[in-house]
Amino acid sequence: NAGVTQTPKFQVLKTGQSMTLQCAQDMNHEYMSWYRQDPGMGLRLIHYSVGAGITDQGEVPNGYNVSRSTTEDFPLRLLSAAPSQTSVYFCASTDRSSGGAIQYFGAGTRLSVL
Amino acid sequence: AQKVTQAQTEISVVEKEDVTLDCVYETRDTTYYLFWYKQPPSGELVFLIRRNSFDEQNEISGRYSWNFQKSTSSFNFTITASQVVDSAVYFCALPLPKLIFGAGTRLAVHP
Numbered sequence: 599n600a601g602v603t604q605t606p607k608f609q610v611l612k613t614g615q616s617m618t619l620q621c622a623q624d625m626n627h628e629y630m631s632w633y634r635q636d637p638g639m640g641l642r643l644i645h646y647s648v649g650a651g652i653t654d655q656g657e658v659p660n661g662y663n664v665s666r667s668t669t670e671d672f673p674l675r676l677l678s679a680a681p682s683q684t685s686v687y688f689c690a691s692t693d694r695s696s697g698g699a700i701q702y703f704g705a706g707t708r709l710s711v712l
Numbered sequence: 713a714q715k716v717t718q719a720q721t722e723i724s725v726v727e728k729e730d731v732t733l734d735c736v737y738e739t740r741d742t743t744y745y746l747f748w749y750k751q752p753p754s755g756e757l758v759f760l761i762r763r764n765s766f767d768e769q770n771e772i773s774g775r776y777s778w779n780f781q782k783s784t785s786s787f788n789f790t791i792t793a794s795q796v797v798d799s800a801v802y803f804c805a806l807p808l809p810k811l812i813f814g815a816g817t818r819l820a821v822h823p
Contacts, residue, residue: 631810638721640803640813641757656810688757690811699807700747703757 601625602691604704611679611711619674619707621689629692629699630672634658634685635706641688647672679711714739716806718814725794726822733789733817735804741765746780746787747805751816757803763787794821 605620623630631646633656643656647666661683663675676683686708690701715738725731737746748760761771763780771778775792791798799821804814 633813638815640815641811643810643812646810686755692811699745699811700759700762701807701811702759706755706757 602689602702602704604687604689604707606707607705609707609709611676611709613680613711615679616675616677617679619676619687619689619709621672621674621704622670623672623689623691623702624670625691625693625702626669627691627693627702628669629694630666631656631690631692631701632662632664632672632674633688633690634683635688636685644674644687681711683709684711685709714741714806714812716804716812716814718802718804718817720817721815722818722820724820724822727795728793729821730790730792731794731819731821733791733802733804733819735787735789735814737785737787737804737806739785739806745807747807747811748778748787748789749803749805749813750800751803752800760789760802791819794819796821796823 602623628649632644633641635641642658644662645664647653650666653664686706688706689704692699692701717736744765746763750758768780777790779788801816801818803816806812
């Protein structure tokens with residue numbers, strides 16, 4: 599019953615460092631996405647994927663890269679971290695089987711960039 | 713453009729009061745879904761309800777009820793007899809084609 603698993607839960611980076619936020623789902627969903635949550639701004643879509651090998655940009659893609667080599671995994675890469683990327687990051691996996699797709703979210707990764 | 717507006721930033725009530733969270737949306741689509749999610753202090757996002765634009769009947773689930781009015785583009789959420797455990801941030805969302813969230817309403821229920 600894992601659902602969507604995100605690692606790590608917390609991370610502190612220095613400006614300019616790189617890192618990868620991991621996301622894995624075991625529900626065999628084709629659609630996965632990454633959001634960032636900042637105070638007073640709700641959740642904003644960074645990147646999404648409609649299936650293995652296919653990714654696209656969301657509202658705020660700058661500074662982030664993604665890839666989707668398998669259905670299960672959708673990592674988010676920060677190539678050169680900036681303080682503006684301090685946020686809480688959520689990965690989501692979407693069940694589109696019945697229309698009106700329900701998104702299932704991971705527990706989140708709290709990232710601080712100093 | 714598709715947009716979700718939650719005008720209430722924060723609401724504070726005393727336990728057992730009823731409270732309504734407002735959600736107004738914009739979409740050019742004739743068929744769409746709307747969602748509500750809850751984010752308790754622990755931080756996870758919990759799916760509460762999905763509503764199809766074809767169905768304007770109010771929905772009730774225990775102390776929760778939802779009022780969907782297409783004529784006013786609103787999808788409001790009411791908690792009856794609120795409890796401390798209802799304290800959370802609540803998000804309304806429109807999933808076409810990418811899930812667009814409102815900014816959220818923080819509900820604080822005090823004993």
